Amino acid sequence: MFSGSLPANGLLLPAFTLLLTRVSSSSVSAPDIPHIAAFFGTKTRYEEVNPHLLRDPVSVNASVLKPPPTERCSPVHLTAVIRHGSRYPTVKNIRRIQRLSELVRGEASRGGGAEEGWLRDLRSRWESWYTEDMDGQLVMKGREDLRLLAQRLASLFPSLLSEENLRSGRISFRTSSKHRCVSSIESFQEGLQQHEYSHQVDDQLMRFFEHCRGYVEGVEKNRTAMLEVDKFKHGDEMDGVRTRMAETLGVPRDRLTPDLVEAAFFLCSYELSIKSVHSPWCFLFDESDAKVLEYKSDLKQYWKRSYGHSINGLSSCPLFHHVFRTLDKAGRPRRSTDAPPEPASILVGHAETLLPLLSLLGLYKDQTPPTASNYHSQHGRSFRTSRIVPYAANLVFVLYDCQRGPRLQLLLNESPVRFPGLEGEDAPLYRDVRATYRHLLDGCDFDRECEGRVVGRGPNIEL
Template sequence: MFFLHFLLHIVVTSADVANINNNNINTNINNNINIAAHFGTKSRYEEVNPHLLADILAVNHSILRPPATERCSPVHVSALVRHGSRYPTVNNVRAIRKLSDLLRSQRPQEWTSWRRDILDGWRMWYTDDMDGELVHKGREDMRHLARRLSLLLPSLLGEEPVRRGRVQLLSSSKHRCVSSVEAFQEGLHLQAHLSHVDYSHRVDDQLLRSFERCPGYVEGVEKNHTALAEVHKFQDGQEMDGVRTKVADKLGLPGDSLTADLLEAAFFLCSYELAIKSQHSPWCFLFDQDDAQVLEYKLDLKQYWKRAHGHAINSLSSCPLFHHIFRTLDKAGRPRRSSEAPPEPASILIGHAETLLPLLALLGLYKDQAPPTADNYHAQHGRTFRTSKIVPYAANVLFVLYDCQRGPRLQLLVNETPVRFPGLWAEDAPLYRDVRAAYRHLLDGCDFHKECHGAHGGRGPNTEL
């Protein structure tokens, strides 16, 4: 069970200042209780599934939805999982340090009450060597997710398949992912009441970091400044400038000294300390919900144009992962002789937000009718593309294959919630052959080498959405 502990160390020098500070805090406690729902890829998994705050092992078996008119049993699950909560990367740590130094650059007697509240109640404790490593909470994210999935699908992830080593586990080479896949195995063993964990995963960056070896993506998007033109335009626009000016005024800083990067660092400080320590740090009270929505939109713009639907090559860079998942499902669902060994009941792949988002885009999910741009912020409040909801820490995409009377069926779940395949809206678990037919163009195409190494360096940025 996780509880939120409010960390408020308030130093006052007079009754008047105390009253001002208390007014600041009382006003902002109500405003910022909900800002945790707007941290983008740095959101806690519990913000997507808040019932887990009361019971971290709560499982709702009704999310498995094969048709009630057929006898069905699950025969395989392929799960793509993002690593758990982590420390800031080294670049984030350096931005946080720069922000801390900026706030301490004046004499204490010149600090505003807001700045005093922060600097008296918080210390700079992040170091470069943390560099995105999994934190204790992140290991718990993975252990608990593994236990919930074991409870949800005991025939696939319960004691028998775990004891016999029949769960395939693959991981990105990044240390936060390797630590996550280890913790996931610990959770499976704990749920199966097995004391000894014999780690059996392997690293596969060709699947889980395929974007790195796609020149069409690396040159066309990642290293191409124009690919994120909408992000840069919004960052310099009136909504972001309004938040930056408001926060700079609270901190008593010249407007031009609080850059967009430092503003984002202050916002991330709130998200990190909530994810790492389950605390609202003093930094949180700089932002109200309107501020958080603006900053979230900037984060979503970046992920949309850099990793998702914004450019065709973003999703096409995940072709190897797409084919791997469907080959695994094909193998699990095909008829076999009694003498043949049964397929592995589960395949667990641990990667990054950068792994999940391109695949979800390739599947056609979370694609709004109008793409998010720098100019349509107010029209996008109801958008489905919200990374806070889609790829928080420990995000997961489950492909559950059932053996049913009419043939194999496939259900998709995202973050333990049923999601229907685009074009197959009538059923939660359509026939597998219908899913394959819907993605025939990708199963027969989606050639990674052609898309990524083709003429002119592959597909560069485009606005065909």
């Protein structure tokens, strides 16, 4: 489907950049990775989902592209919905980190001479270096996340993310207004060797959840909407983690709130994703503790952003319709006089952008919803945000021109995902995908869903 040679005028510079990145990174050994690094939920590094990138950050596997081998196919368009890269903590978590640090330095009892070195470091040497002005901004590692993702996608799709298409302005870039997203889309363009940034800020599209009254009042501001999360937060599993951590640190258990337990867990994730450091905070948790805290995070995302309430997914109707309108244009038969279709659309937002869209598409929906009381039966769940929406998570719609007509493939974090109801094919006919989502393409009216019934909209337990 693809030729092995690069076009002389298009991708020699990106290809050379890929080679330099590969050579320079291969001489740097991977950092000592915490044993709990794969359980950080939405604060997970992208490399935990794709560990091969630690060895070679620009490696791509062309076999993930799976049009039918019996048909001649070529990619004609891609739409990528991308989460921003690694970032600093938000102000809320920075304040929790400061409270935790003060608690440990001020009230932790000192152990004997045989005390672990990492524990001595926590009690006496570790100092919080996070300041409130950081507030969720992209870090250098986050910029690299997006630059490298752009290079890998350009390597997978050289005819679409080409220098010629960039120079002619045929690739569109849209982003959330948040600083970390704007920085991410600029970094993505740098990865494509475009240094004069060109993008549109579009919060109606990338932060749709803020504009949906049914969501804001029915979930965001509805205290009963997160009942399962609150129950688990104060339940037996979390209580066990809290007790063990208090004993290890030598702090009064009643002073170590569930929020401070989570702050310590997130500190391990931040030090890794920001500095590639194995923080002493990581040693407070074994794998079973990490799974409890990951589950608490997943419960929050499930009930606040995903299947827990129908309005969560429906709030993403504007983005859903935008994606399919773009695909419709790219797949429509054209006369010789028509302008060629847009080869690529790059959309940068948040985990809160991706999760509702994935839910609307019906992906990662388990038969039994996660609740505060069924933790032990949920270990095999498919809804794991650590795997689905790490930093720099990306959902890519690849449209192929094939002999039998246009076909569509989904990639999540650079791995193939099959459409629900069309599991027999990696790249089903586009018309079959449209038929599967006909009810949403013809319906899913944002104004009706978001401005309709709000009062009394409580948890939707019957999914």
